[in-house]
Amino acid sequence: MTKLLIVDDSALMRKCLREIFEGAGGFEVITARNGRDALAQVAQHNPDVVTLDINMPEIDGLTCLSEIMTTSPRPVVMVSSITAKGAQVTLEALELGAVDYVEKPGGTVSLNIDSVRKELLVKIEAAARAKPRRTRGLVQRVRAVSEQQPKVRPAPSNDSVGGIVIIGVSTGGPRTLEDVLPELPSDFPWAVVVAQHMPGAFTASFASRLDKICQMTVVEVTGPLPLRRSHIYIGRGNADVIIDTRLGRTIVNSVGEDSTFLWHPSVERLVKSAMRATEPGRLVSVQLTGMGNDGAEAMTALRKAGGRTIAEHESTAIVYGMPAELIRLGGADTILPSDKIAERLTSWIM
Structure with a gap:
């Protein structure tokens, strides 16, 4: 039995995700409504896998992720909208230690959740076997990279490729x-x-x-x-x-x-x-x-x-x-x- 923590500030999304995993069997599902609640649930229930939204009140998804990966690493799958801005933030989450991501369905969640049902189950089952690494100090490095300007490199005198x-x-x-x-x-x-x-x-x-x-x-x-x-x-x-x-x-x-x-x-x-x-x-x-x-x-x-x-x-x-x-x-x-x-x-x- 895989113990799964679902973190999302939308009550409807939490309900839909719970129904998917409980319906599939093999999952014990816990939910949290924001990052602060998620950290409390991690400490109390020690879940095997976490699904994590990004945009949440009190403590956002990236802050929550960095705390999880620093203090008690475990597989985290981001479930978020992949807009241009959302892609950038989700990429930061992957660099911070999230093992994978699933794009939230557009439109009415309850009608469109089936479009990601198979992907969710496959990725959560794979995540349960993953071995995440502690990310102490990586948060500052990821933030610093976001603020850097591209490097200016001299052109090589010979650009022919050896292999x-x-x-x-x-x-x-x-x-x-x-x-x-x-x-x-x-x-x-x-x-x-x-x-x-x-x-x-x-x-x-x-x-x-x-x-x-x-x-x-x-x-x-x-x-x-x-x-x-x-x-x-x-x-x-x-x-x-x-x-x-x-x-x-x-x-x-x-x-x-x-x-x-x-x-x-x-x-x-x-x-x-x-x-x-x-x-x-x-x-x-x-x-x-x-x-x-x-x-x-x-x-x-x-x-x-x-x-x-x-x-x-x-x-x-x-x-x-x-x-x-x-x-x-x-x-x-x-x-x-x-x-x-x-x-x-x-x-x-x-």
């Missing part, structure tokens, strides 16, 4: 990518392409925030771009990101979702496209936290063809599904905690 690092990541990704990408040096001679499962409303803000904390330049891929060394490319959400060649030059591009693949941006499709565009010896793939198996088969094929692969170690993976599947298939050259991956990439490539 491509491909990173696949899903649930828990924003927090985990902060363990890896900022540690890559500004003169890293390869390009890095990231397929992070994420809606389109998030990826521009996500790339902008990463650019402020990374030594390399970070951009969102919204169309064809020539691959340049010392650049990190974030695939646009609600689309797929691929590697291709045009006029003899390697490019990265954003293309429409291929329904053959279950998750988007698809890690599997990205790796396969890279193998068609360049030789395996110029590719390294990294499989980070996430549920499911997206990318595992293609990365295994890459390793067999002569490319190199890294799987995140279970000790740091918030959700161990994607790296575990790569390891199960025999597709991992090496298995490392997230805070050691940048060092290994640097030693391999520089």
Whole structure:
């Protein structure tokens, strides 16, 4: 039985969410009407998972989340509206340690709640198996990033790309990518392409925030771009990101979702496209936290063809599904905690 705390200032939303989880079976449901009430319920009932709204009176969702993740970490799934402003705040929540998010249905809640019923159940069940990390000191860092201006970096004297690092990541990704990408040096001679499962409303803000904390330049891929060394490319959400060649030059591009693949941006499709565009010896793939198996088969094929692969170690993976599947298939050259991956990439490539 999973003990679930639902936090929302709307009595109707609390009622609808309670009915979904109690109707599914396997959940003991507790509710809270705001952040202050939520902290009291966490202390009293010690829930396994929390769903958390963002805009609430007394104590808002971000403040409540930061307190939970600092004092008594547990899986938290944000249930919020994904407007432009809401996406920015939800992204902050993911960086503070929330493991996932579900977009609130628009219009009349009681009529439209069924549209997210399956997503809610899948994500809460996955969250119950997640391993969140304590975030002491991270709140100030996340706020500081929001206030920073983009860095001015000198253009490299030679922008030719030695090779491509491909990173696949899903649930828990924003927090985990902060363990890896900022540690890559500004003169890293390869390009890095990231397929992070994420809606389109998030990826521009996500790339902008990463650019402020990374030594390399970070951009969102919204169309064809020539691959340049010392650049990190974030695939646009609600689309797929691929590697291709045009006029003899390697490019990265954003293309429409291929329904053959279950998750988007698809890690599997990205790796396969890279193998068609360049030789395996110029590719390294990294499989980070996430549920499911997206990318595992293609990365295994890459390793067999002569490319190199890294799987995140279970000790740091918030959700161990994607790296575990790569390891199960025999597709991992090496298995490392997230805070050691940048060092290994640097030693391999520089």
